[in-house]
Amino acid sequence: MKINKAFVVAFFSALLLVFSLNVSHAYTSKLSYHSPVTHLKNFVSTNNKVAKGAENFIDSMGKRAITFLDSDMSQERKEREFRKLLKDSFDLTTIGRFSLGRHWRVASDSQKKEYQKLFEDLIVDVYSQRFGEYKGQALAIRSSRSENEKDTIVQSFIVDDNGAEFSVDWRVRFKNGRYRIIDVIIEGVSMSLTQRSDFSSVIQRGGGNVDVLIAHLKGQN
Amino acid sequence: MSLSGQDFTEKKSIQIVLVATMAIMLSACSTTADQSGDYAAMDPLEDINRATLAFNEGVDKAVMEPVTEGYRAVTPKGIRLGLRNFLRNLRSPVDLGNQVLQGDVEGATNQTARTFINTLAGFGGIVDVAEMGGIPYEPEDFGQTLATWGVGHGAYIVMPLLGPSSIRDGAGMMVDSYLDPLRLYAFNIDEEHWHYTRTAAGVIDKREELLDVIDDLRKNSFDYYAALRSAYFQNRENLVNDGDASFSSGPAIPDYDE
Numbered sequence: 001m002k003i004n005k006a007f008v009v010a011f012f013s014a015l016l017l018v019f020s021l022n023v024s025h026a027y028t029s030k031l032s033y034h035s036p037v038t039h040l041k042n043f044v045s046t047n048n049k050v051a052k053g054a055e056n057f058i059d060s061m062g063k064r065a066i067t068f069l070d071s072d073m074s075q076e077r078k079e080r081e082f083r084k085l086l087k088d089s090f091d092l093t094t095i096g097r098f099s100l101g102r103h104w105r106v107a108s109d110s111q112k113k114e115y116q117k118l119f120e121d122l123i124v125d126v127y128s129q130r131f132g133e134y135k136g137q138a139l140a141i142r143s144s145r146s147e148n149e150k151d152t153i154v155q156s157f158i159v160d161d162n163g164a165e166f167s168v169d170w171r172v173r174f175k176n177g178r179y180r181i182i183d184v185i186i187e188g189v190s191m192s193l194t195q196r197s198d199f200s201s202v203i204q205r206g207g208g209n210v211d212v213l214i215a216h217l218k219g220q221n
Numbered sequence: 222m223s224l225s226g227q228d229f230t231e232k233k234s235i236q237i238v239l240v241a242t243m244a245i246m247l248s249a250c251s252t253t254a255d256q257s258g259d260y261a262a263m264d265p266l267e268d269i270n271r272a273t274l275a276f277n278e279g280v281d282k283a284v285m286e287p288v289t290e291g292y293r294a295v296t297p298k299g300i301r302l303g304l305r306n307f308l309r310n311l312r313s314p315v316d317l318g319n320q321v322l323q324g325d326v327e328g329a330t331n332q333t334a335r336t337f338i339n340t341l342a343g344f345g346g347i348v349d350v351a352e353m354g355g356i357p358y359e360p361e362d363f364g365q366t367l368a369t370w371g372v373g374h375g376a377y378i379v380m381p382l383l384g385p386s387s388i389r390d391g392a393g394m395m396v397d398s399y400l401d402p403l404r405l406y407a408f409n410i411d412e413e414h415w416h417y418t419r420t421a422a423g424v425i426d427k428r429e430e431l432l433d434v435i436d437d438l439r440k441n442s443f444d445y446y447a448a449l450r451s452a453y454f455q456n457r458e459n460l461v462n463d464g465d466a467s468f469s470s471g472p473a474i475p476d477y478d479e
Contacts, residue, residue: 098474101258126441133433145470153470164302164430165357169470175478183471188459190471194442194451196258201447204261216443 054152054172055144057179061089062139062156069131082128090127091173091180092120098182099195100210103203107210115210118217139168150174151182258472260450263377263387270379274446277384289428303347305426309358310339310346311419314402319361323369328463331356359463364393368461377450385453 068081096119097104107115142155154170171183183192199213206212264270293301313336320329335351335358343350352358367389375388386394398404407416442448455471 094474094477097477098472129440130437147470147473150476151474160433167464171471171474173474173476175476182474185471187456188462188464189452189455192474193258193455193472194438194448197260197451198442198444198448200259201261201444205444213443 048146050149050174051144051146051152054154054170054174054179055141057089057172058139058154058156058170058181059141061085065131066138079128082131083124086124086127087120089181090123091175091182092116092123094173094180094182095123095192095195096120098192099199100213101196101200103200103210103213111210111214114214115217118214122217142167147171153185258451260377260447260454263374263454264450265376266378270377271446273379273381274449277379277382280382285424285428286432289425289432292425293429293432301426301429304422305430306339306343306349307346308419308423308426309349309360310336310343311403312360312401315397315400316359316361318400319363319366319397320359322363322366323361325369325463328359328361331359332361360460362390362393363396364390364457365461367393368457374454374457377453385449387457390457 065082065085068078071078073081093116096116099119100107100115104112137158137160139156139158142157144152144154146152150173152172152174154172156168156170157165158168159165166187169185170181171185172179173182183190185191202213202216203210261267313332317329317332317336320332331351335349335356338351338354338356339346339349342348349358364387372389374390378386378388378391380386380391403419404416407413438448438452439445
């Protein structure tokens with residue numbers, strides 16, 4: 001039983017260590033936490049308005065979605081409403097272009113056009129289906145943070161069916177006087193980046209031509 | 222258990238040092254995919270990994286998925302949540318040890334508080350009282366600890382039955398399970414079955430937690446292998462940063478009109 005005693009002793013000394021470190025941490029943190037904030041103050045204040053706007057945008061989008069998802073509209077009508085909301089709220093052109101990554105540059109104009117059209121359909125399908133599984137969970141905004149003069153990360157969370165909380169971050173871009181979503185990041189996993197990885201692999205394994213991806217997109221829709 | 226406690230720890234610690242050294246050596250030649258989303262560069266064993274994933278998918282569809290769906294269907298939500306909280310509480314020594322090794326004072330303090338609060342006030346950990354009080358659970362493992370020490374992933378590996386991992390995270394997982402005081406205790410008192418029961422429960426709980434996520438990823442990707450690999454690396458990055466949003470906000474997306 002020697003080993004158990006050793007572990008118990010180690011465990012409790014670790015606890016003691018942690019508590020004593022925490023006392024000193026409480027003092028030093030007061031000093032160190034403030035300096036980067038003052039440093040960033042100018043940047044933050046000029047972007048505060050945009051960030052606040054982005055927060056409101058996500059909040060009202062969530063509310064708008066709930067009003068018809070919760071209503072007794074027909075499934076068809078709900079889907080139509082939802083597609084409209086998606087097209088209004090997501091910058092599908094930017095997301096599509098990002099998802100194609102470096103293959104955008106080698107694609108021909110007609111390939112680009114066809115791809116963008118098919119991509120839009122795909123995203124609308126995917127998200128309609130995701131929201132179709134909606135069971136009354138509410139989206140709660142936690143905070144927001146400016147990334148640069150255009151982009152804001154709006155942090156929110158959803159409590160799922162099992163009572164588990166998961167984080168959903170929205171990258172919102174303010175451009176030409178309007179807010180639009182360009183990425184959704186769930187528990188640190190970016191939907192746009194994951195899509196890009198998926199597409200890139202499909203193209204590369206298919207011999208490097210964008211047509212392979214277009215064929216997949218056609219099969220999906 | 223034929224070995225005495227002394228021999229046992231010595232043998233294990235030698236193995237751990239070996240594993241850790243191997244991890245560091247192998248990751249020295251690693252590259253990161255940054256924000257390109259092209260994780261193929263981190264996957265020199267792609268052909269083997271694809272075969273392993275195909276095998277895992279077969280097992281999952283035949284056994285794991287139906288079993289967990291059944292578990293979800295027959296067990297009330299509250300009981301599932303209670304089991305999850307209980308299993309998390311059993312991981313406390315591992316979580317705390319890694320917080321300390323990462324030098325995360327705040328994280329270690331929170332973890333300690335969680336253990337005390339949930340064990341005493343949460344009926345042995347079944348109720349996550351601490352989370353209700355604003356101290357959420359933060360999963361830690363030795364793979365994350367290695368990451369905070371500057372060790373890269375090394376190669377991506379799909380482990381048979383266990384799924385996506387990397388040289389670093391796989392080595393970390395071995396260290397965690399070897400050094401888990403509860404496992405050592407169970408083996409020491411010749412009650413290994415405690416450890417195996419707990420592991421089995423942990424597997425079911427984890428698969429249940431991922432039911433919707435995996436389902437979504439399977440449905441909405443053309444190349445599930447590539448999408449899963451991407452999601453794995455991104456999620457690990459997020460865990461290493463403790464979900465801190467000042468790091469975990471996805472890739473920077475250019476403005477293509479400029």
